[in-house]
Amino acid sequence: MTVAVVRFGGSNCDRDAVRALEHFGVDAEIAWHEDGLPAEVSGIVLPGGFSYGDYLRAGAMAARSPIMDDVRDAVADGTPLLGVCNGAQIGCEAELTPGAFTTNASARFQCEPASLRVENAETPWTAAYDEGDVVEIPIAHGEGRYELDEAHVEELENEDRVLFTYCDENGEVSPDANPNGSTHAIAGVLGDEEHVAVMMPHPERATLPDLGRTDGQGILKAFA
Numbered sequence: 001m002t003v004a005v006v007r008f009g010g011s012n013c014d015r016d017a018v019r020a021l022e023h024f025g026v027d028a029e030i031a032w033h034e035d036g037l038p039a040e041v042s043g044i045v046l047p048g049g050f051s052y053g054d055y056l057r058a059g060a061m062a063a064r065s066p067i068m069d070d071v072r073d074a075v076a077d078g079t080p081l082l083g084v085c086n087g088a089q090i091g092c093e094a095e096l097t098p099g100a101f102t103t104n105a106s107a108r109f110q111c112e113p114a115s116l117r118v119e120n121a122e123t124p125w126t127a128a129y130d131e132g133d134v135v136e137i138p139i140a141h142g143e144g145r146y147e148l149d150e151a152h153v154e155e156l157e158n159e160d161r162v163l164f165t166y167c168d169e170n171g172e173v174s175p176d177a178n179p180n181g182s183t184h185a186i187a188g189v190l191g192d193e194e195h196v197a198v199m200m201p202h203p204e205r206a207t208l209p210d211l212g213r214t215d216g217q218g219i220l221k222a223f224a
């Protein structure tokens with residue numbers, strides 16, 4: 001079985017995700033959104049990019065593409081899904097995961113390394129880490145500010161559904177170490193069930209040793 005990396009018009013991290021998955025010997029292929037998902041998939045990646053040019057709101061139009069019906073069915077059957085960056089925006093717009101991503105507090109596109117603290121290491125996506133580990137994984141987005149109202153953030157935190165928060169290199173969370181102004185510095189969350197996750201930073205850009213960073217390996221390894 002293969003991991004489907006869904007390509008929308010404007011996706012641009014799909015091949016990077018395939019390469020990163022192949023690093024672990026995972027069979028991965030790109031699924032063009034108009035063609036639907038292959039009949040049997042072992043996992044789904046919603047990759048980064050600028051689907052539909054980020055018009056309306058980043059991810060809003062892709063979230064309404066017909067392939068998302070296949071994605072919903074597969075997820076309901078327990079197929080693991082990871083949304084990265086634009087894929088995280090799509091995941092939230094499709095309500096597979098809570099919250100929304102809005103324009104960075106800086107109002108600028110930011111492409112830079114980010115330190116993340118692992119908040120819950122007991123999920124398939126973070127099992128390779130220990131709670132409290134600090135990993136460096138790059139961000140590259142203009143609309144990466146995670147927004148969620150306090151009551152729901154509290155619920156997420158109580159249910160251990162926050163995967164990563166932005167932090168400084170010592171693991172301290174503070175406004176200075178929150179690159180986009182996300183609510184509670186949240187960088188990645190789980191859906192209602194732990195096989196569904198989204199994150200703004202790009203683990204596929206921190207997996208292949210040739211790219212100089214490997215801290216993201218543990219996340220994509222979850223598909224192996």
Ligand SMILES: NC(=O)CC[C@H](N)C(=O)O
Binds near residue numbers: 013047049054058143
């Ligand atoms: N790297 C990406 O996926 C880009 C994310 C996104 N569309 C933004 O700029 O907000």
